Amino acid sequence: MDIFIQQVINGLTLGAVYAVVALGYTMVYGIIQLINFAHGEVVMIGAMIAFSVIVALAPGGLPPLVVVLIATGCAIPVCMFLGYAMERVAYRPLRGAPRLAPLITAIGVSIILQHFAMMIWGRSPLPFPQVITTVGYDVGGATITNVQIVILVVSTAMMTALALMVYRTKFGAAMRATAQNPQIAGLMGIDTDRVIAATFVIGAGMAAVAGVMVANYYGIAHYTMGAPLGLKAFCAAVLGGIGNLPGAMLGGILLGVVEALGAGYIGDLTGNWFGSNYQDVFAFIVLILVLVFRPQGLLGERVGERA
Amino acid sequence: MQPRLSAIALATVAAFGLVACGKEEPPKPAAKAEAPAAPPPPPTMTVNIGHVAPLTGGIAHLGKDNENGARLAIEQANAAKISIDGKEVKFVLIAEDDQADPKVGATVAQKLVDAKVAGVVGHLNSGTSIPASPIYNQAGIPVISGSATNPKLTEQGFKQQFRVVGRDDQQGPAVAIYLAGTAKPKTVAVIDDATAYGAGLADEVEKTLKAAGVKVLAREKGTDKTTDWKAVLTKVKGRNPDAIFYGGMDATGGPLLKQGRELGIKAVFAFGDGACTDEMRKLAGEKAAEGLICSQAGIPAQASSKKFLDAYKAKYNVDPILYAPFTYDATNLLIEAMKKANSADPAKYLPELQKIHFNGATGPIAFDEKGDRKDAEITIFTMKGDKLEPTAIMKGGKTIAYNDFLQMLATAVSAAGDAAKAPVDSAAQAGRDAAKAAVEAGKAATGTPK
Known part of the structure; x- marks a missing residue:
């Protein structure tokens, strides 16, 4: 039982990060x-910025928590600016273009950012400074560390804040209106370009926090760390129903838990035919099954394709 | 550039001399006539040597280290102005990136073959070396790997394939014997990264442990990009092993160790050469890394020749990480064989390479008929305090304490240096006896069947 609890804790932590991304x-x-x-x-740039700040501040003798907070505080605005610049430079000029064009641009931006990071931070995996001492707590025979607790709490807080913003504020209403129909929203006096830019900025800010959390959790930062994480998070978004906020949260948590349980039990279930390296397969099987029976995702609504 | 410039200068001087003499002869024969007085620069020849390692991706730092070793050898050879077949040779290193990807490895190999390189140093990974080897073999280009340890590489019967490090079927048993002998585990969990190297090494470890009567749990696998090992480790923790062996690189091994300790796993962690770097301490955290055991095919980087270490440090301003001394040696072996054959033609210098005896930065090197290094040592390291310390040398399935090994090396050198003097000989014999006793003691301690 304690093993099962441990796997669920692992999965929840991982899932919380997936959900935020x-x-x-x-x-x-x-x-x-x-x-x-x-x-x-x-996410990767966020982790890298935080890495540089922590390395610079670590010998200063500040309390570790303050160092990490400053690092996160530096990573968030940098990533927000990056998100804004990305939208302004790479996506806005293609707003009216066929859908494939911005998609390819997005892949291009991803490659540019990766190599940009490689040039600045180098090719070696960077040992993320462990300024916060990891402390484990016992939960029914399983261990939960302080870092895991922080990840769970911070992720939940961010998701709650985002949900409140989208569903309770005027700006949130503008976002939802733009999502439903940008033309009409524009006619209603909403500056849709601003709303879209803000969406990128908010997403990038959350990604920065996710980057710091992931790097701290695994103790490693690397210029390639963003792509696989991004792919998983994208799958989580699809699993929950892409375009749907609660769906992304549910999808993320679910994917994390399925992955952890899959890695933990797939060997036993298949008589060691499949090893734990097939944990991704396990996660994707779940994704495929969900999409076969609910193509719109778990919480997604069936909507007609918009041009 | 330099030789060409001086050639022009010489020609100019010759032409001026001609004008000064005021003779009406056409310039060409005149230049010929002047030649004995002012000898023309020796004709030059360019020899391309390929080097392949991942220069991007998770183990790019190791790839760069490998390349640095080869580059150092090339530059030293150029500075020494080696001449082959009467021509002064300019060696050029063509450094390629295989991204540690088997597909890219084969593509890059073809690229080097098309570029007509005289020899290749690399690849870093076994997973890329093996698919690349038939391509080199078909083109007849000698390849020396400074780091690929999977046995299959030299078991394919390719005459031009060599390596200057030990094999996993030497390394795996070595670390397993050491682990079984020192930690005396009842149950061991074996994890690998599902690459040719990681899985191959893990197989050898498992085989040896089982033969030694140790219970080995069902294999767990990640990938060479895994950073989240929590799920695997949680499962392993439930089986309560006394030791955990991981076949893989430091970029994945570091997080594995860190997460294992976080989950409260108290077992001894052991690794192969891919994770036998000082990076482990940083990646896993100092407390978690303390006491880890790892093996390295060959002798430790810090035990390689001081001349090499100093030259490397002077050029790159860092210490070699892992295999730089081996790629340095591999490059020098190619050059040495070319010198001996007096040719840079692969078909002509290959026989020289096969029977070479060379004193490299990693000790004396000779190849067996498969192209493996004869008498390859495996070193066992333990993380103590802030660095990896060599604790034992494994040779032919025997354990030799590191200090005894150093003593043996010293005696061997002094014995070789002054073989004629009987007293030295007997001293060396005494040293060898002591070492032999140590070996026996180690053997007894490990309690292995062989």
């Missing part, structure tokens, strides 16, 4: 039907 995908898709494949790289 997935929100970035789903928000952008919801508004302009663009799959921003460069979103994973924003």
